Amino acid sequence: MAEIVLSQAGSVIGSHLLPNGLSVFGQNLSGAVLGEAVGRLAGRAIDASLAPVSEGPRIKSLHVMESREGAGLPLVYGRMRVGGQVIWASRFKEYRREQSAGKGGPKYSEYTYSVSFAVALCQGPITRVDRVWANGEFVTLSEVNWRLYSGTDAQLPDPLIEAIEGGGNAPAYRGTAYIVFEDFPLDAYGNRLPQMSFEVVRAGRAEADSLSQHVEGVNVIPGSGEFVYATSIVRERRFPGIERPLNMNNARGAADFCLSLEQLSSDLPKVSHTALTVAWFGSDLRAARCRIRPGVETFDRETVPYAWAVDGMGREAAHLISRTDDRPNYGGTPADQAVIEGIQAMKTAGLAVTLSPFLMMDIPPGNDLPDPYGESEQAAFPWRGRLTVTDDRTASARAAIEAFVGEDGGFGFRHFILHHARLSVQAGGVDAFLIGSEMIGLTRVRDDEGRFPFVEALIEIASDVRAIIGDGVAISYAADWTEYGAYLPSDGSGDVLFPLDPFWASPDVDFVGLDWYPPMSDWRDGDDHLDRMAGFDQIGDEAYLQHNLSGGEAYDWYYASDADRTSQTRRPIADGAYGEDWVFRQKDLASWWGQSHHPRAAGVRDTSATAWVPGSKPVRLIELGVPAVDKGTNAPNLFFDPKSAESRLPHFSIGARDDLLQRRALAVANTFWRGQPMVEQVLNWAWDGRPWPAYPSREDVWSDGPNWQFGHWLNGRTGLISVAELIEDCAARAGTEIDAEGVDGVLEGFVLDSVSSLARALSPLADAFDFSVIETETGLRAEHDGTQPVAELALDAAIEDSLSATRDLLDKQPSAVSLQFISGDLSYAPAVIEARRTGAASELKVGLSYPIVMGEGQARILAEQRLTDILDTERQSLSLAPGVARGLEILDRVTVADADWIVHRIEERGLQRRLGLRPTRARPTLPQSIEPPSDGDAAIVRADPVLQIVDGPPLEHLGGAAVWVAAAADPWIGTYTLKLGSSIETLSEVATLRTSAGLGVLTAPFNAGPLGRWDEGGMIELEMPNASFSSIARDAVLSGQNRILIEHDTGWELIGWQSAELVAIDTWRLSGLLRGLAGSPVRAVAPGASVVLTDDRLVALPLTREAYGQTFLSQVDGGELGSIEFQDRASLPWRVGHLSARRVAGETIVSWTARGPHYSNNWDLSDTPTDAVFQIELYLEEALISQFSQSESELQLSSTTADKIRVAEISADDRVGEWGSIPL
Structure with missing residues (x-):
């Protein structure tokens, strides 16, 4: 406490005594900084006498997991990467696996290890753990x-x-967030426990007071x-x-939708109902x-499973989605099976669908x-309401x-809806079903009798859907907020x-389904617009937003034109004829719901009401949303999508991100609408089925x-911290x-990782978010500079000649500001951004x-803002007469000589007060939003x-086993296990x-080509990824x-082959061929x-001749079953060589040479073993006329009358074996 108070006092004294500061080692330190440092040291000395030594938060380049007695646990705000402390570990488990080296080879054993352990992450409670690193690399926990x-x-x-420590011996570690790994495999880490770190997400109380407590339903997109x-x-x-996975694009390794549902549960725990959109x-x-x-995105795509x-x-x-820059403009329609899996996953998670x-x-x-x-052509990617x-x-x-509605089975609206009704039944049922939404361009079209044919079609389709899905499912249509009521x-x-009344x-x-996006504000920059002059301080004020939910534009008044909006010429909404103002108030949902609806012809009110019975059915806000953009509440219905003709920013928006306004508006709107008697459900737009931050x-995946x-x-x-x-x-x-x-802003992540004083903990936040902690009569208060109302001080209220100004010399002003921060884009590694001014008179740099x-863009804005603040060094000093402006406090904003200043120092000298003034400065835009970090x-x-x-x-060059297995996969992870067996029950590794x-x-x-000599004309053209072919000399081939x-x-x-040529990606042309090697058939x-490349990546299978003729089932890691009938082709006799016939003395002499690995290549030894036997067949005009066997060659x-002879060796x-034949 003393450190906070004395550092503030030291800053005041230092700026007074050293207005120009001091130059130290090339760095210019202002008097305020020096004074604050001295005051901080003094305060720290006082605090140290009462409390242990402490230090504030620092940027770490390493996140080390350790196991240290008495180590502190970090306190995480938002999201942060932490190393943690190992708080428990089991003994190592050893696994032994015995394998054969192949045909006739010895058996050998492999050993792998695992361990179970627990890591304390930080102080709890936390929301979840997102990413995990082991030895600095992303790891997936999907298989752990x-x-x-x-x-x-x-x-x-x-x-x-x-179970391991015994009952009563295992602490619960209450208040500590920790993670337990069971039988964690260590083979990928050298059989050692890897250095692990974890991305921890912890929502704070501000989050609990807003979205997580108020959002109970969401629309699931895209x-x-x-x-x-798909799950x-x-x-x-x-x-x-x-x-490559199509629906797994995250660092966790889970299906995107599964991870998104997990994040939904942790970030918005009160959500109980969802609306799944299928396009x-x-x-x-x-x-x-x-x-x-x-x-579909492409016609040419093969997918598994x-x-x-x-x-x-x-x-x-299917319809092929249009493309821009060779990328589809939309994702394809979700496959029926994917929708079924999604519905079932949501129901399993306890969500109504x-x-x-x-x-x-x-x-x-x-x-x-x-x-x-x-227009000259139809608008690009328009809203469906334009149909x-x-x-x-x-x-x-x-x-x-x-024609548009069509029949079931065609390509019309009816079939579109009924297919999804049938699909919902296949998925096991849903809780509610919508038969379309926001078709205002059709629901208001009349026929020649003044009837609304599309509304009649909706009524018919609702009946058809009811017949399919039964009575237990709620059915409706989601009307646009401008569509549901009077037309x-x-x-x-x-x-x-009232076109939709017969449908309702x-x-x-x-129920009455509504997509509810009316304006919640009419805010502009500056102080001279009507709502600011009405007493509302800012667009995000709860009272202001609350007022506009049942008042303001589209309730009390409207703008007749864009020009009227610019000039704020507001025209009242009133029904002078019948006093039914609600008829013309699009926001007045309560009156519409609770009143009878009387049409008017030529302005005359019909005495008969429509079919709507007041209060007869509940209302569900199917969509309620606010864009996260500056002044988003001015037009919540607008969205940003540059490819679409509908893309707009809200009125008077400067196009800056504003997450905080979105949060506040949704909190206010959800609270208000759930409190209305007619509203039974509110679904917020929108939660994406693609997980954050992927x-x-x-x-590269989603355009x-x-x-x-x-x-x-x-x-x-939702995880932002106030x-x-x-x-x-x-x-x-x-x-x-x-x-x-009074402090505004949100941040993405901050951590206190050691014992720290309060001043040290808050110091970097105060500088980054531009607030100060001051002592007031009611206690300590944190607020932004100059947020208090302006007080005008006339110079005649001051003592004569008391106004003085100071400014730093140009050569004492820094040329650059270097800002170090924690980068969410770089796995929470330190990053540096520099803001530099051109033409600087000095080389001084402020660090x-x-x-x-934070993200790089936010850090850059902040660095530039800080450089501007440092350069704007002018200070004013003003002495006031006794009794003048006694209510002023530090950080108040005052106007002196037509300029605004901030009171940064107040000195009391008897009855006289002297004010230290500095210029006001623009607030940085950083605190209102965050940038999505890279998911890696x-x-x-x-x-x-x-x-x-x-x-x-x-394959003698590999060892000569009878059977070889080749397996290819990309990506290839770890090892795969091949099992063989005569049945599923007997499959074994x-x-x-x-x-x-x-x-x-x-x-x-x-x-086919020549056997036993070079094939000079033949070529092999093949495609083989993950392989390389080379050209070599003929001797090397031989x-x-x-x-x-x-x-x-x-x-x-x-x-x-001798020569290899790469002709395209992964495509090769081989030439200079030797055919039929090792006795193989040509x-x-x-x-x-x-095609199989025979290198050392092939694995021998332990099948011997005894297994000849048997059929085996094969399976790799629980995948699909295959089968092979073992023919032991490796031991078949080779085709005989040099088969020839010659005429000698009226006889035909046929001779040949036996070939095979068991025949000698030595010229001095016999070509044919004494036990060789050959099968001989004689043919006449392709008909077999004689067959016999002999041992001679x-x-x-x-x-003979034969015209062809065939010869083969018998094993x-x-x-x-392979037959050889020649004509006779």
Whole structure:
């Protein structure tokens, strides 16, 4: 406490005694800084006599996990990376796995280890843990057994710790957030415990007082994305074995939607109801021409574990989403299976689900479509509310509506809705169902009899949906806030109509659904606009926002034109004829709900009311939202999306981010509407099914990421910490109170990681967020400079000649400010930003260090602001006569000689007061928002490997095993286990696959070629990712290098090559071939045949000749089952060589040479073993006329009519080898 008070006093004295400061080691230190330092030292000395030595928060470059007795636990605000303390560990577990080295090889054992341990993270309670690092690298916890204890005062001991330590011996660590890892594998970390650090998220009390306590329902978007709602990780297979996840783009390694639901539960724990949006795409704003179809991002995509399908159609039959810069303008329609998985996951999480079929208009710029609104072409990517019919009040209008609605089974609106009704049943049911939303361009179209055909169609569709989903599901339509009530045609008729009343009154409709976006403010910059002059201090005032929920624009008054809005010419809303003001007040939902509705023809009120019965059905606000942009409450319905013609900023917005206004407005609106008797549910727009911060930071995946900054999204904005709350919480922990109600701003992350004094803890925050702690008559107060009302001081109130001014010399002013901060984009590593002025007269530099998590853009703004403040060094000193301005306090804003100043010093000299004044300064924009941090690289998802079990020729250069296995996958993670068995029950491990092998396919036909000599004309063209081919000398080929296998209809051919040429990405052309090596059959092969590169990445399988003829099931890591019938082709006799026939003395002599690995290559030894047996067949005109066997390698035919002979060697187990044949 003394440090706070004396540092403030020292600053005042120092600035008075040393107005120009001092230059120390090239750095200019002002008198205020020196005085504050002296005062701080004095205060610290006093505090130290009463409390331990402390230090404030610092920026760390290392986040070290340790296990130190008596170590303190950090206190996290917002989000921060921490190392933690290991507080418990089990003994290591050892796992032994025995394997065979292959055919005839020895067995060997492998050992792996795991350990269970617990790490204390910080003081609790926390909200969640997001990212985790091990030895500085992102790790995924999806395949690790772990449990998080958030640090509540009621948490119980971990069952594993209790089981190992014994009942009653395991502490619960109440108040400490900690994480337990069970059997954590250590093989990837050298069998040692890795250095781990954790991204901790902790919401504060300010958050609890706003969104987390008031938001009880959300809309789940984006509605588009082929697998965006899938809980299975769906992978795109770009090549056999090469896959990339489509719906896992986060560092956790979970499906995006699963992680988003987890974040929803932790960030907004009171949410109990959700509306899941699922988009199909409209093709035209002209209703009669509009086709509604599911869309895909590409026709050419193979996915596993299931393919995209919607309504029974594959992607080739769907609408292809338009593209810009070779990227789709929308994500595709979520696959039916993905929607089913999403609904089931939400229900499992305890959420009630409303299914919301959502129509998006895929109409790109340059569409050349006739525009129903008279423009040269239809607007780009328009709002669905623009869908319309131009010939209102005609029979053709009804015909156009009927064409748009269509029949079930077509590409119209009816089928679009009914498909989703059936889909909801397939998913196990939903709680509510919407039959569309915001179709105001159709609900107000009349036929020639004045009826509303689209409303009639909605009533019919509601009945059809009821027949599909049953009575237990609530059904409605979500009307736009300008659509639900009275309709005043612009034809000058004076009519007042209620088009949707028959629908609201329908027995198949259970509630009134509204998308509620009326203005909540009419704010402008400056002090000279009507709302500021009405006494409201700022746009975010609770009272101001509350007033505009049931007052203000669209309730009390309206603007007749843009010019009126600019001049604030407000016209009152009143019904002079019948006193029913609510008819014309779009905001007056309560009166609309509670009154009978009487149409008016030519301004005359009908005595008969519509079918609506006052108060008969509850209201649900299906959408309630506010964009996170400056003055977003002026027009909550507007959104930022540069590709769309609808993209707008709110009236008078300067386009700056404002997360704080969004939070305050939603808190006020949710509280108000849930307190209204007619409202039974409020769903906020919107929660994204793509998790934070992967969305919006992964713009390489999602092109709409930039829209997040000014959009309605709640993701990433709920964990912000109020600076005021942080100040008050720190003060409370220090045993005192600071009133921080006047401090504005939010921050992303801050941590107190050691024992610290209150002054040291708050010092970097005070500088960054531009507030000061001052002592007042009522105690300590934190507030921004100059927030108190202006007091005008005339010079004649001062003592004559007492006004003096000082300014630093130019050569004493710094040329740059260097600001160090914690970068959320760089995994919480330190980062530095510099702001520099050009043409500076000195090389002095000011260094600032803020242990606050922020983005580079925010840090740059702050550095530039601080440089401006430092350069603006003018000071005024004013002596006042006795009794003048006695109420002034430090930080008050005063006007002297037509200029605004801040009181930064007050000196009492008897009855005289002397004021120290400094210029006012602009507040930085940093505190109102944060930038989304980079999520880093997404976790790697193991691909399902492509498996080739090669039962082919012997591969002597690899060891000569009978069967080899090649597996390829990208990405390849860790090891895969191959199991073989005669049945599922007998599957057992036979091999560990450690690296991806070279597997590919032929891309061109490959003809049969010569055997036993170089094939100079043949070429192999193949595609093989993750492999490299090289050219070598012929001698190297003959010695066994450069070998591939090509599969054909009877097995595999082993081929050597001399020359390799890269002709395209992953595509090679091989030439200089040796065919049929190792006795392998030579065949012609079509494109698409499998190719295996025979290198040391192949793994031998322990199959012996005894297994010949058996069929084995194969499986890799629980994947799909395959099968192989073992033919032991490696031991088959080779094709005989030098088969020839010659005529000698009227006889035909046929001879050949036996070949094979068991035949000698020595010229001095016999070619043929004495036990060799050959099968001989004679043919005449392709008909077999004789067959026999012999042991000699020569045959004499004295007389024969045969015209062809075939010869093959017979193995010891009576199997016939490859045949050789010649004509006779």
